[in-house]
Amino acid sequence: MSRLKIVAGNWKMNKSSQEAKTLVENILHQVSEFDNVVKIIIPPFPYLDSVGQLLKNKSNFYIGAQNCHTHDKGAYTGEVSALMLQSVGCQYVLIGHSERRQYFKEKDADFILKMKEALAHQLTPIYCIGETIHERKTDNHFKVITEQLVSVLKSFSVSDVKKMIIAYEPVWAIGTGETATAQQAQEMHEFIRSVVVDLFDSGIANEIPILYGGSCNPKNAQELFACKDVDGGLIGGASLNADDFCKIIFSF
Ligand code: 13P
Secondary structure: OOOOOOEEEEOOOOHHHHHHHHHHHHHHHHHHOOOOOEEEEEOOHHHHHHHHHOOOOOEEEEEEOOOOOOOOOOOOOOOOOOOHHOOOOEEEEEOOOOOHHHHOOOHHHHHHHHHHHHHHHOOOEEEEEEOOHHHHHOHHHHHHHHHHHHHHHOOOOOOHHOOOOOEEOHHHHHOOOOOOHHHHHHHHHHHHHHHHHOOOHHHHHHHHHHHHHOOOOOOOHHHHHOOOOOOOEEOOOHHHHHHHHHHHHOOO
Protein backbone atom coordinates (compact mmCIF):
# COMPACT_ATOMS: atom_id res chain seq x y z
CA MET A 1 0.00 0.00 0.00
CA SER A 2 1.32 3.43 -0.77
CA ARG A 3 1.28 5.98 1.99
CA LEU A 4 1.80 9.72 1.77
CA LYS A 5 5.38 10.96 1.72
CA ILE A 6 5.75 13.76 4.23
CA VAL A 7 8.48 16.17 5.25
CA ALA A 8 7.66 18.51 8.13
CA GLY A 9 9.90 21.28 9.42
CA ASN A 10 9.56 22.04 13.12
CA TRP A 11 11.25 25.39 13.56
CA LYS A 12 10.84 25.24 17.36
CA MET A 13 11.55 28.67 18.94
CA ASN A 14 13.68 30.08 16.14
CA LYS A 15 13.67 32.89 13.55
CA SER A 16 12.54 36.51 13.49
CA SER A 17 9.54 37.50 11.41
CA GLN A 18 11.75 38.67 8.54
CA GLU A 19 13.93 35.55 8.72
CA ALA A 20 10.82 33.40 8.61
CA LYS A 21 9.68 35.13 5.43
CA THR A 22 13.10 34.77 3.78
CA LEU A 23 13.34 31.09 4.71
CA VAL A 24 9.94 30.28 3.24
CA GLU A 25 10.66 32.25 0.07
CA ASN A 26 13.93 30.38 -0.36
CA ILE A 27 12.20 27.04 0.15
CA LEU A 28 9.48 27.90 -2.34
CA HIS A 29 12.07 29.02 -4.85
CA GLN A 30 13.57 25.53 -4.88
CA VAL A 31 10.62 23.27 -4.23
CA SER A 32 7.47 24.83 -5.62
CA GLU A 33 7.13 22.31 -8.42
CA PHE A 34 8.06 19.26 -6.37
CA ASP A 35 4.62 17.89 -5.92
CA ASN A 36 4.76 14.30 -4.72
CA VAL A 37 5.77 15.12 -1.15
CA VAL A 38 3.50 16.68 1.46
CA LYS A 39 5.47 19.59 2.91
CA ILE A 40 4.49 20.99 6.30
CA ILE A 41 6.04 24.13 7.73
CA ILE A 42 5.69 24.39 11.50
CA PRO A 43 6.81 27.88 12.54
CA PRO A 44 6.31 29.60 15.91
CA PHE A 45 2.74 30.84 16.49
CA PRO A 46 3.33 34.53 15.60
CA TYR A 47 4.32 33.59 12.03
CA LEU A 48 1.59 31.08 11.23
CA ASP A 49 -0.56 33.62 9.48
CA SER A 50 2.19 35.26 7.41
CA VAL A 51 3.85 31.94 6.52
CA GLY A 52 0.40 30.60 5.62
CA GLN A 53 -0.12 33.54 3.26
CA LEU A 54 3.18 32.80 1.51
CA LEU A 55 2.22 29.13 1.11
CA LYS A 56 -1.29 29.83 -0.14
CA ASN A 57 -2.01 27.99 -3.40
CA LYS A 58 1.42 26.34 -3.34
CA SER A 59 1.10 22.74 -4.25
CA ASN A 60 1.23 20.32 -1.32
CA PHE A 61 2.48 22.91 1.17
CA TYR A 62 0.73 23.26 4.53
CA ILE A 63 1.24 24.99 7.85
CA GLY A 64 1.28 23.28 11.19
CA ALA A 65 1.52 24.41 14.81
CA GLN A 66 3.92 23.24 17.50
CA ASN A 67 1.27 22.91 20.20
CA CYS A 68 -2.34 23.66 21.06
CA HIS A 69 -4.31 24.06 24.26
CA THR A 70 -6.82 21.62 25.71
CA HIS A 71 -9.71 24.11 25.47
CA ASP A 72 -11.27 26.21 22.70
CA LYS A 73 -11.15 29.55 24.51
CA GLY A 74 -11.17 31.17 27.93
CA ALA A 75 -8.95 32.54 30.67
CA TYR A 76 -5.77 30.65 29.81
CA THR A 77 -3.21 33.44 29.51
CA GLY A 78 -0.49 32.69 27.02
CA GLU A 79 -2.18 29.73 25.37
CA VAL A 80 -3.36 29.12 21.80
CA SER A 81 -6.32 26.92 20.91
CA ALA A 82 -6.96 24.51 18.07
CA LEU A 83 -9.93 26.71 17.14
CA MET A 84 -7.55 29.66 16.65
CA LEU A 85 -5.12 27.54 14.67
CA GLN A 86 -7.89 26.40 12.37
CA SER A 87 -8.96 30.01 11.87
CA VAL A 88 -5.52 30.95 10.47
CA GLY A 89 -5.50 28.01 8.06
CA CYS A 90 -3.43 25.60 10.08
CA GLN A 91 -3.91 21.94 9.16
CA TYR A 92 -1.49 20.07 11.40
CA VAL A 93 -0.42 20.28 15.02
CA LEU A 94 2.39 18.57 16.94
CA ILE A 95 1.23 16.83 20.11
CA GLY A 96 3.48 15.16 22.67
CA HIS A 97 6.82 16.46 21.41
CA SER A 98 9.56 15.34 23.80
CA GLU A 99 10.38 18.99 24.57
CA ARG A 100 6.76 19.48 25.73
CA ARG A 101 7.08 16.33 27.82
CA GLN A 102 10.44 17.35 29.29
CA TYR A 103 10.19 21.11 29.82
CA PHE A 104 6.45 21.61 30.21
CA LYS A 105 5.68 18.36 32.03
CA GLU A 106 2.89 17.45 29.63
CA LYS A 107 1.43 14.03 30.21
CA ASP A 108 -0.77 11.50 28.44
CA ALA A 109 -3.96 13.10 29.78
CA ASP A 110 -2.92 16.43 28.16
CA PHE A 111 -2.13 14.75 24.86
CA ILE A 112 -5.51 13.04 24.76
CA LEU A 113 -7.37 16.31 25.38
CA LYS A 114 -5.20 18.21 22.90
CA MET A 115 -5.65 15.54 20.27
CA LYS A 116 -9.44 15.65 20.74
CA GLU A 117 -9.38 19.43 20.36
CA ALA A 118 -7.24 19.14 17.24
CA LEU A 119 -9.56 16.59 15.65
CA ALA A 120 -12.62 18.64 16.56
CA HIS A 121 -11.14 21.47 14.51
CA GLN A 122 -10.03 19.39 11.54
CA LEU A 123 -6.35 19.58 12.44
CA THR A 124 -4.23 16.49 11.83
CA PRO A 125 -2.40 15.65 15.06
CA ILE A 126 1.21 14.59 14.65
CA TYR A 127 1.67 12.50 17.78
CA CYS A 128 5.35 12.44 18.79
CA ILE A 129 6.84 9.57 20.76
CA GLY A 130 10.35 8.47 21.57
CA GLU A 131 12.57 6.89 24.19
CA THR A 132 15.46 8.44 26.12
CA ILE A 133 19.00 7.14 25.85
CA HIS A 134 18.67 5.52 29.27
CA GLU A 135 15.53 3.70 28.17
CA ARG A 136 17.27 2.42 25.06
CA LYS A 137 20.46 1.40 26.87
CA THR A 138 18.44 -0.53 29.42
CA ASP A 139 16.55 -2.23 26.61
CA ASN A 140 13.27 -0.62 27.54
CA HIS A 141 12.67 1.24 24.26
CA PHE A 142 9.96 -1.06 22.92
CA LYS A 143 8.17 -1.02 26.25
CA VAL A 144 8.28 2.80 26.47
CA ILE A 145 7.05 3.25 22.91
CA THR A 146 4.23 0.78 23.53
CA GLU A 147 3.18 2.70 26.65
CA GLN A 148 3.29 6.06 24.86
CA LEU A 149 1.13 4.69 22.07
CA VAL A 150 -1.36 2.65 24.07
CA SER A 151 -1.98 5.15 26.86
CA VAL A 152 -3.05 7.81 24.36
CA LEU A 153 -4.44 6.00 21.32
CA LYS A 154 -6.74 3.79 23.37
CA SER A 155 -8.92 6.88 23.92
CA PHE A 156 -9.60 7.18 20.19
CA SER A 157 -11.65 5.34 17.59
CA VAL A 158 -10.29 3.84 14.38
CA SER A 159 -11.79 6.71 12.42
CA ASP A 160 -9.95 9.22 14.66
CA VAL A 161 -6.64 7.39 14.34
CA LYS A 162 -7.05 7.41 10.56
CA LYS A 163 -6.71 11.19 10.77
CA MET A 164 -3.42 11.08 12.70
CA ILE A 165 0.28 10.94 11.94
CA ILE A 166 2.85 9.39 14.28
CA ALA A 167 6.37 10.76 14.60
CA TYR A 168 9.04 8.54 16.11
CA GLU A 169 11.65 10.85 17.60
CA PRO A 170 14.18 9.12 19.83
CA VAL A 171 15.05 11.74 22.45
CA TRP A 172 18.75 10.85 22.23
CA ALA A 173 18.76 11.80 18.55
CA ILE A 174 17.02 15.18 18.87
CA GLY A 175 19.42 18.06 18.33
CA THR A 176 22.40 15.87 19.13
CA GLY A 177 23.72 15.12 15.66
CA GLU A 178 23.38 11.47 16.52
CA THR A 179 20.80 9.90 14.23
CA ALA A 180 19.11 6.55 14.60
CA THR A 181 20.53 4.23 11.98
CA ALA A 182 18.20 3.27 9.17
CA GLN A 183 18.02 -0.16 10.73
CA GLN A 184 17.04 1.21 14.15
CA ALA A 185 14.43 3.49 12.58
CA GLN A 186 12.95 0.72 10.43
CA GLU A 187 12.86 -1.67 13.37
CA MET A 188 10.98 0.82 15.55
CA HIS A 189 8.59 1.97 12.81
CA GLU A 190 7.68 -1.63 12.07
CA PHE A 191 7.18 -2.19 15.78
CA ILE A 192 4.93 0.89 16.03
CA ARG A 193 2.74 -0.55 13.25
CA SER A 194 2.51 -3.81 15.17
CA VAL A 195 1.28 -1.95 18.27
CA VAL A 196 -1.33 -0.20 16.11
CA VAL A 197 -2.41 -3.61 14.77
CA ASP A 198 -2.89 -4.84 18.34
CA LEU A 199 -4.83 -1.72 19.30
CA PHE A 200 -6.93 -1.46 16.13
CA ASP A 201 -6.35 -3.47 12.96
CA SER A 202 -3.82 -4.04 10.21
CA GLY A 203 -5.71 -1.79 7.78
CA ILE A 204 -5.15 1.31 9.88
CA ALA A 205 -1.62 0.20 10.84
CA ASN A 206 -0.70 0.04 7.16
CA GLU A 207 -2.30 3.38 6.42
CA ILE A 208 -0.98 5.59 9.21
CA PRO A 209 2.05 7.68 8.20
CA ILE A 210 5.00 7.32 10.57
CA LEU A 211 7.70 9.99 10.37
CA TYR A 212 11.22 9.76 11.73
CA GLY A 213 12.69 12.72 13.64
CA GLY A 214 16.05 13.26 15.30
CA SER A 215 19.05 14.81 13.57
CA CYS A 216 17.65 13.99 10.15
CA ASN A 217 19.73 15.90 7.61
CA PRO A 218 20.55 15.95 3.87
CA LYS A 219 23.21 13.27 4.39
CA ASN A 220 21.08 10.64 6.11
CA ALA A 221 17.56 11.41 4.84
CA GLN A 222 17.77 9.24 1.74
CA GLU A 223 18.73 6.12 3.65
CA LEU A 224 16.10 6.73 6.32
CA PHE A 225 13.33 7.47 3.81
CA ALA A 226 14.19 4.32 1.85
CA CYS A 227 13.07 2.21 4.83
CA LYS A 228 9.82 0.38 4.19
CA ASP A 229 8.01 1.79 7.23
CA VAL A 230 9.49 5.31 7.27
CA ASP A 231 7.12 7.68 5.52
CA GLY A 232 9.15 10.84 5.88
CA GLY A 233 10.73 13.09 8.43
CA LEU A 234 10.00 15.57 11.17
CA ILE A 235 12.97 17.88 10.85
CA GLY A 236 14.25 20.29 13.50
CA GLY A 237 17.63 21.97 12.99
CA ALA A 238 17.92 21.21 9.29
CA SER A 239 14.52 22.80 8.59
CA LEU A 240 15.97 26.20 9.53
CA ASN A 241 18.11 26.23 6.41
CA ALA A 242 16.33 26.33 3.05
CA ASP A 243 18.99 24.37 1.15
CA ASP A 244 19.13 21.59 3.75
CA PHE A 245 15.37 21.36 4.08
CA CYS A 246 14.92 21.18 0.32
CA LYS A 247 17.62 18.52 -0.03
CA ILE A 248 15.74 16.46 2.54
CA ILE A 249 12.51 16.88 0.55
CA PHE A 250 14.35 15.71 -2.58
CA SER A 251 15.62 12.63 -0.72
CA PHE A 252 12.59 10.49 -1.55
P1 13P B 1 16.51 17.87 15.17
O1 13P B 1 16.23 17.57 13.72
O2 13P B 1 17.10 19.23 15.39
O3 13P B 1 17.24 16.77 15.84
O4 13P B 1 15.04 17.96 15.89
C1 13P B 1 14.14 16.95 15.68
C2 13P B 1 12.84 17.37 16.26
O5 13P B 1 12.71 17.48 17.47
C3 13P B 1 11.75 17.69 15.34
O6 13P B 1 10.54 17.81 16.02
